[in-house]
Amino acid sequence: MQEQDYALSHAQVEQQQVSSVLRNTYGLLAMTLAFSGLVAYFAQQMNVPYPSFFVVLIGFYGLFFLTVKLRNSSWGLLSTFALTGFMGYTLGPILNRYLDMPNGGEVVSSAFAMTALVFCGLSAYVLTTRKDMSFLAGFITAGFFCILFQTSAIIHGGERNYIMATISLYVSIYNLFISLLQLLGVVSSND
DSSP: OHHHHHHHHHHHHHHHHHHHHHHHHHHHHHHHHHHHHHHHHHHHHTTOOOOOHHHHHHHHHHHHHHHHHHTTSHHHHHHHHHHHHHHHHHHHHHHHHHHTSTTHHHHHHHHHHHHHHHHHHHHHHHHHHOOOOGGGGGGTTSTHHHHHHHHHHHHTTSOOOHHHHHHHHHHHHHHHHHHHHHHHHHHHHHO
């Protein structure tokens, strides 16, 4: 009887940990997306030039590794916002490039809407079905499945640090948005 009670309490503790990581991850993700979007908006409005390759490389990887190093401290939150703010800053000039195209506003808004739809739909699917999507690890290059895999990893114990979970989801969303911008931009330029 005690073994059954222990197994039940262990499962409850595990579920509470998963719920806590999910809640913290999605809360931080919402804040970082809003912050990044605000930075992208200001960079786009101020018409800042796209930073050089080396600035982007050093900025992204430097802030990413800093976030990994600080992930278990409150400084990890600050480095998370620094990383997502930097990525928002690099997004501003990219948005200007697409907004200068004919139908550029439609391309940007369509890419934004499709990104939100894919993220919300795939996350909702994993959260409601609770399916283990670890089999997708080999197909990670197909960007749409990253969100399924990463949310599934949180649910099934693959990621317990909400800062790292947030960063991985944020980067997937960012890459999905950029990919959709590129695809829609090509299609729009052919019309």
